[in-house]
Amino acid sequence: MLTSTYSLVAITAEQERSRGMLARLRQHFQNAWKGVVQADFGILENACQRLMQFDNFFRCRKIDTYLVPVMRMMGREAQSIVSELESLAARAAGMLDRIRQQLRSADTRAAPDAMRDLVSGYCDTVSLRLDREEHELLPLSRRLLSVEDWFSIAARMLADDGGRRGRAPRAIILPRGVSPAAQRALGTR
Template sequence: MLTATYSLVAIVNEQNNLRRALHSLQQYIQNAWDGMLHHVDLDRIEHAFNSLTEFDSYCHSRKVEQHLIPAIRRATSEADTLLAELDAISATGLHLLRSVGDQLRHAIDLGETWLHEVSNSLVQYCRKLLKRLAKEEAELFPIAHRVLSVDEWFAIAEKFLSADGQTHGGRLSSQPPPVLAAMPEQRFAAH
């Protein structure tokens, strides 16, 4: 079960990096909102939106989504309801981002009344993703640990090592991917 342990450690490390990056994005959104109480800064809002859009793309390329969930789907139908819930959470988050994108494209026509709704949608997206991470950790990982065979864990670990080697030029690293490492500055001067 050493391969299962390695795989779970790799997944937990990825989850922790994701959670830290998400908290940084939430802080950025909060700081941007606080800074705009007297002056709307469309550039900050667009930057937050673009960062969350990149972040959402990264989330779909995580080890959990690329390797663990497909292995669980192949191994058992026990997790079907949970996987449907996780998919629904992700779909809701994507819908929120698309809504914000539509609002940003029409920002000039909407005036400043849209600002609160955009900020709320970005915060809701972050909450949805945190909910998904919590469900993965509390419910999905224990199912994976229980239903996947040693051979399946070995195959997953092999894919993780291969992906890490490609991502980091052959050297393994616990650093987050570039989209997460290039987080926006968290301190803003009030306008």
């Protein structure tokens, strides 16, 4: 039970951090649009750089790294929400690619409204994905995953967190009875 609590607290904290970052990003872009009107294209480039940094963070969250791979194998009900989340991720990635293309071209200076629409669409899509994760995926995971599944997820999170702090990740020792889905998701099978 403690491992599921740890996992959910870590994921929830990261969700809140993502929401805060997204809100600050939206505010930064609102300020950048004012700069574009005043012909300061550098402000917009800076805002787009922040958008790319946010996207890199967002794609590496714990929910995507640890929970979604396990949920993908939990049957039709879980597969449905996972597919929807992947579709939202693909939509956001497509918008981000178009933002990059516009940023590299001179079109951004001529048509800032198109860029604003893309950025707004990206932020709305990410926000929708966060909502779906919080209101559908997490409650479903609480219901479908076993204690052993949560233990495996928490063990992997802790091992990877230790590696990020400059320590070598410890080997994950799985208890008996860990589900095959969790073993596959952890790469131990």
